Amino acid sequence: MRFYEYEAREIVKRAGIPVTDYGFTRDAAEAKEIAARIEGPTVIKSQVLSGGRMKAGGVQFADTPEEAQAHAENVLKLEINGQMPRGILVDPKADIDQEFYVGVVWDGTAKKPVIIFSPVGGIDIEQVAEEQPDKVGRRHFSNILPFGDYEAKEVIASTGVTGSDLNKLVPIVTKLAKLFVEKDMTLAEINPLGKLKDGSFVALDAHMDMENEARGRHKKLLADLGVGDEETREAREPTPFELAGEEVDSMDHRGVAGNVTEFDGNLGLVIGAGGGSLTLFDAVRAHGGKPANYCEIGGNPSVKKSCGLAKLVLQKPGVDKIAVMMSIVSNTRVDIVARGVIKACLELGMDPAEKIAIFRIPGAWEDEGFAILDKYGVEYADRSVSLHEAANRAVQKIQGAAA
Amino acid sequence: MSILVNEETTFIVQGITGREAVNLTRECLDYGKGAKVVGGVTPGRLGREVHGVPVFDTVAQAVAHHGKPIDGSVVTVPPAFTKDAVVEAIENGIKLIVIVTERIPRGDVAQMVELANLRGARIIGPNCLGIIVPDVIKMGGIGGPAKDAAKSYTPGSVGVISRSGGMTTEMSSTLTAAGLGQSTAVSIGGDAIIGSSYAELMPLFEADEQTEAIVIYTEPGGRMEAELAKWVKDNNSRLPIVAFMAGRFMDEMPGMSFGHAGTIVEGKEDTATEKIARLAEAGIVVAEEISEIPELVKQAIANRKG
Numbered sequence: 156m157r158f159y160e161y162e163a164r165e166i167v168k169r170a171g172i173p174v175t176d177y178g179f180t181r182d183a184a185e186a187k188e189i190a191a192r193i194e195g196p197t198v199i200k201s202q203v204l205s206g207g208r209m210k211a212g213g214v215q216f217a218d219t220p221e222e223a224q225a226h227a228e229n230v231l232k233l234e235i236n237g238q239m240p241r242g243i244l245v246d247p248k249a250d251i252d253q254e255f256y257v258g259v260v261w262d263g264t265a266k267k268p269v270i271i272f273s274p275v276g277g278i279d280i281e282q283v284a285e286e287q288p289d290k291v292g293r294r295h296f297s298n299i300l301p302f303g304d305y306e307a308k309e310v311i312a313s314t315g316v317t318g319s320d321l322n323k324l325v326p327i328v329t330k331l332a333k334l335f336v337e338k339d340m341t342l343a344e345i346n347p348l349g350k351l352k353d354g355s356f357v358a359l360d361a362h363m364d365m366e367n368e369a370r371g372r373h374k375k376l377l378a379d380l381g382v383g384d385e386e387t388r389e390a391r392e393p394t395p396f397e398l399a400g401e402e403v404d405s406m407d408h409r410g411v412a413g414n415v416t417e418f419d420g421n422l423g424l425v426i427g428a429g430g431g432s433l434t435l436f437d438a439v440r441a442h443g444g445k446p447a448n449y450c451e452i453g454g455n456p457s458v459k460k461s462c463g464l465a466k467l468v469l470q471k472p473g474v475d476k477i478a479v480m481m482s483i484v485s486n487t488r489v490d491i492v493a494r495g496v497i498k499a500c501l502e503l504g505m506d507p508a509e510k511i512a513i514f515r516i517p518g519a520w521e522d523e524g525f526a527i528l529d530k531y532g533v534e535y536a537d538r539s540v541s542l543h544e545a546a547n548r549a550v551q552k553i554q555g556a557a558a
Numbered sequence: 559m560s561i562l563v564n565e566e567t568t569f570i571v572q573g574i575t576g577r578e579a580v581n582l583t584r585e586c587l588d589y590g591k592g593a594k595v596v597g598g599v600t601p602g603r604l605g606r607e608v609h610g611v612p613v614f615d616t617v618a619q620a621v622a623h624h625g626k627p628i629d630g631s632v633v634t635v636p637p638a639f640t641k642d643a644v645v646e647a648i649e650n651g652i653k654l655i656v657i658v659t660e661r662i663p664r665g666d667v668a669q670m671v672e673l674a675n676l677r678g679a680r681i682i683g684p685n686c687l688g689i690i691v692p693d694v695i696k697m698g699g700i701g702g703p704a705k706d707a708a709k710s711y712t713p714g715s716v717g718v719i720s721r722s723g724g725m726t727t728e729m730s731s732t733l734t735a736a737g738l739g740q741s742t743a744v745s746i747g748g749d750a751i752i753g754s755s756y757a758e759l760m761p762l763f764e765a766d767e768q769t770e771a772i773v774i775y776t777e778p779g780g781r782m783e784a785e786l787a788k789w790v791k792d793n794n795s796r797l798p799i800v801a802f803m804a805g806r807f808m809d810e811m812p813g814m815s816f817g818h819a820g821t822i823v824e825g826k827e828d829t830a831t832e833k834i835a836r837l838a839e840a841g842i843v844v845a846e847e848i849s850e851i852p853e854l855v856k857q858a859i860a861n862r863k864g
Binding site for chain 2: 261263264266267268281297298299336339341366367368369372389391414416427428429430431432433434436437438440441449451453481482483484485486518519538539541542543544
């Protein structure tokens, strides 16, 4: 889950890392007040989750409070990559001597966090790594030993930084590494980390991503920041169709029938499980089909949930037919999914034989499931029909129907 | 032979009285020659039985009752308690831990894995269905009830490693239908950090005489495939590998996660396209469809024997 810059800066500040005396607001008049308090040139920064703010005009410089207000009005109205800003940061334009970079991420291969440090900041660290590889230090640290200052020292020193800079940077890097672990972040980055004319260091921008699975452990922090439980902070906001999918999934606690993502095709998909859904979605597209949605069923969902998901997909505007397909199931029961999707058709006054292009779920309780499908004349397939072939049959049927 | 487990392997089920764990225990007892489930642990349930398996409050009690070290544990406890359960197993001498539980924060997983490495133990998962040696032993929910697992898995020479539990069975079933059995199939889990990656299991398959080829199921997200490609190149592996990559559509949707927690395209290197290129460079054949896999495996084995 990605944080906005104003939230990330608050997290950094709480960890004891120096930040500028910035202010966050959703109101241009208040921006003027903040700029007046700051007494000097300011930077007005749009608060969006998307990158590319600078290029889009979401970062503006002001010399006076009046100018700050004028910029604030424009930036608050400016959509960036499809996102309206949450608000703006009014930040003192710091008197910077040099920009540094420090970040912590997971290394999934080493299965440890890794600190990345560079005396070249303010630009993408990937670019620095490519152009000046000797200016980027990396150091893994243990998941079970306490973090030591020496680890921060080593990564900083490895880039050639020494003297009082090194000594002042150690506590900042240490605090960031600890914050990363304690707050279950998947990314904790300060870029740039500015060195001021007086030799002190201050965080000028921060990026933080918290692992979704760990949100429950940080309820107080999230509440303090005003992050609601319903905010997914995905690459884009969920659509009403996707929110309805989440409601279906939370009908009861048995299994999964959700993870719905909206697409604009005509073939509705009731598919599963995790890997099967990825495979089937690719397969439908490979055969020229146009999926109306992505979803996942698995873990033996109830009839009610399977029915709810099928109904949601069947009622989506533009959906002509649905395909009900899964990789071989060992836990989910074929007959329960069959009952759910047939019930959905019947309750909507639709003919299951006509609406369900194909049902391909082999595995546990398949004989019982196939008997139900037989009764309603729905075309079904067992494991002798591959996932790709099942997807192909569904696509053929819907293209035949459209012609 | 097989990797990780064999007909002598003893294991416990932690969280054995949960609904899914009760089913899983039944399935494991019924499969093959009958797995040696020597105990179960649920705090506060000492003295009960699950399908004849004695239940204990602690792993230490289970080990004491067994009278000698226990080889493995299947961990099914809720995410908030998983780390403690795994540490308990490791500190009581268990060397093979299959974590079924989903939605464990990766910081917890990384701690468990680092401790396991220090103690010479191995973790499979989390968010996985476990390990199966066809007709011999099943450790975890993989393949489902014994009679269903028997339809999908047959003994043979192909090692299967998969980030998706369901696709482990789908691929094995496809191999079985084409007359290709499996030496061992391992569901390694779909999370961003897991106990055992492809590259970490390869040396075991390499040393297993029964195994003649490897089939893997992969997804976007992470660098596990690049790690495998590097391992294959560095070790001059005797085993041909056939890979299937799902989730190719995700390349168009960076920042979105589908299927498993570990599938999120964050950079250029973890897209499906990039991974397919890396695998191909290492001489790993990438199948377009699951149904092509058996023929590609047969060709690959024939080429090696040349």
